[in-house]
Amino acid sequence: MSAANLVVAEDDSYLKSDIVQDMIKQLRAIDTFGSYDGWSEARIIDPVVLTKERKQQIPVIGDPDEMTLARVKAYYNSLSSLIEKKSGLMAVPMVNITHEGFGRALIMVGKLIIVDKILRDVHRWGFPSLEKMCEQTDATITKALDLIEKYKSAATD
Amino acid sequence: MSAANLVVAEDDSYLKSDIVQDMIKQLRAIDTFGSYDGWSEARIIDPVVLTKERKQQIPVIGDPDEMTLARVKAYYNSLSSLIEKKSGLMAVPMVNITHEGFGRALIMVGKLIIVDKILRDVHRWGFPSLEKMCEQTDATITKALDLIEKYKSAATD
Numbered sequence A, B: 001m002s003a004a005n006l007v008v009a010e011d012d013s014y015l016k017s018d019i020v021q022d023m024i025k026q027l028r029a030i031d032t033f034g035s036y037d038g039w040s041e042a043r044i045i046d047p048v049v050l051t052k053e054r055k056q057q058i059p060v061i062g063d064p065d066e067m068t069l070a071r072v073k074a075y076y077n078s079l080s081s082l083i084e085k086k087s088g089l090m091a092v093p094m095v096n097i098t099h100e101g102f103g104r105a106l107i108m109v110g111k112l113i114i115v116d117k118i119l120r121d122v123h124r125w126g127f128p129s130l131e132k133m134c135e136q137t138d139a140t141i142t143k144a145l146d147l148i149e150k151y152k153s154a155a156t157d
Helices: A018-029 A041-048 A052-056 A066-087 A130-150 B018-029 B041-048 B052-056 B066-087 B130-150
Strands: A091-097 A103-109 A112-119 B091-097 B103-109 B112-119
Touching: A018 A041, A018 A066, A018 A130, A041 A066, A041 A130, A066 A091, A066 A103, A066 A112, A066 A130, A091 A112, A091 B091, A103 A130, A112 A130, A112 B112, B018 B041, B018 B066, B018 B130, B041 B066, B041 B130, B066 B091, B066 B103, B066 B112, B066 B130, B091 B112, B103 B130, B112 B130
Parallel strands: none
Antiparallel strands: A091 A103, A103 A112, B091 B103, B103 B112
């Protein structure tokens, strides 16, 4: 994607948020061929932002492409990592996407499921903006931490 | 596999156990081409029994074959179904096998993980005998029911 088509501004203040920073780290980690070398942070995270126009251009037939799946997994890895930092307990993500882009994402702490998300049309997985991404992530983390608090004994089993 | 090579006897008393009966039902359900038509119960469940000799003949390279994966999933479906009957709570299995036959099988009740099994060398997935299969299954179910009892509130959330 050429720089002209980016929707994330280089000075987007949400680039510095925990979730975006961690996700960029995760994406760089799986970039074994160095495709991202020399890319700005905005450019790496850019495909995660799906505007209405972008969504319309992605067909929901067949299986989602590999990079989209990698991004979904990177996101749940990051989410786990943030929950781990805040709770002090090990959080384990498990993302199961079957054919046609349907699936389920879990994050577990001990014997407790603290994030449980049904995924549909993974082809079009993304957020309307980095701001929305941070908002949703914060809400998910708050809910997860509440669950850990509520069922502490199962979470620490 | 010809009848001569079967290791499960037609009169094996464990053929009537809950887990074996349910698993045969699951396997028949996914047998869309009717390959099992006219097969005895012993013949359908037979590949699940891996004697030492059989194990040695299965290489652990590459990905496990489709039928083995289907059998692993059928087993965890059956296990969930038995736990559901005994606990009266909905049990949801999730089997995630990545490449090379490594993976993880979960069974969830509410927000609680009641079965959590790391799978390795799925190519060679099976039990030494139907008797052992029933024993291990019973032990897993007992443990699962204990966990539900212990963390009832998370299990019913």
